Amino acid sequence: MRKYIILAIMTLSCLTNSFAQSQQETLRLFLPSEYNWKLGSDQESGKNRMMELIPKNETLNNWSIVVTTVSMKGVKNMKLDPIMNAIFKKTKSRTPQSKLRIIERKDSGTNPWIIFKIEPGLNVKNPESQLYYIFQGNQNLYNNFVAVKKDMLGPLLVEKWTKAFKASKLVYK
Numbered sequence: 001m002r003k004y005i006i007l008a009i010m011t012l013s014c015l016t017n018s019f020a021q022s023q024q025e026t027l028r029l030f031l032p033s034e035y036n037w038k039l040g041s042d043q044e045s046g047k048n049r050m051m052e053l054i055p056k057n058e059t060l061n062n063w064s065i066v067v068t069t070v071s072m073k074g075v076k077n078m079k080l081d082p083i084m085n086a087i088f089k090k091t092k093s094r095t096p097q098s099k100l101r102i103i104e105r106k107d108s109g110t111n112p113w114i115i116f117k118i119e120p121g122l123n124v125k126n127p128e129s130q131l132y133y134i135f136q137g138n139q140n141l142y143n144n145f146v147a148v149k150k151d152m153l154g155p156l157l158v159e160k161w162t163k164a165f166k167a168s169k170l171v172y173k
Contacts, residue, residue: 024139024172025140026172027071027135027171028168029069029144030164035056036057037053037056038055039051040053040054040059047075049071050068051069052069053067053069054066066147067146067147068144068147071140071142072140074139075141076137076141080105080107080114083143084114084116087118087132088118095120095124097121098119099121100116102116103115103131110138111137112135113135113166114133114134115131115162115166119152121151127149129150129153130145130147131146131153132144133165144165
């Protein structure tokens with residue numbers, strides 16, 4: 001399901017134009033260290049880059065928690081609600097009882113962002129819940145999420161990851 005959501009996000013990025021910048025922008029995430037992260041995959045396709053991080057003792061085929069980051073180069077001034085709604089629509093097409101809940105957002109000023117969760121509901125075979133952090137950078141759009149194989153995200157997990165996502169910083173090289 002994650003791959004379909006990522007494809008939907010990447011498709012949105014194709015609708016915009018980009019221009020060359022003298023410095024490359026990236027969003028630096030400060031992830032909880034207790035998981036001892038390793039890079040599971042790192043893929044680039046055109047102007048999009050996707051990385052998946054998993055705990056050191058796990059694999060991409062057998063994970064308990066995974067962090068996915070997608071950076072869409074040159075995607076600027078995007079409204080975040082349509083992106084969130086596209087992700088939710090795609091999820092609902094596969095798991096109709098899924099629920100969306102906005103946790104927190106910043107709409108005003110520069111670099112708007114939104115944190116929301118999608119949970120599949122109860123009694124779903126192979127459940128997967130996600131907490132998303134979509135962040136509009138100055139040069140790029142960033143879609144980050146943490147996924148767990150559970151039908152619900154516990155309040156402590158949501159609190160911990162919301163704090164981690166909000167601590168992220170734009171870095172220029």
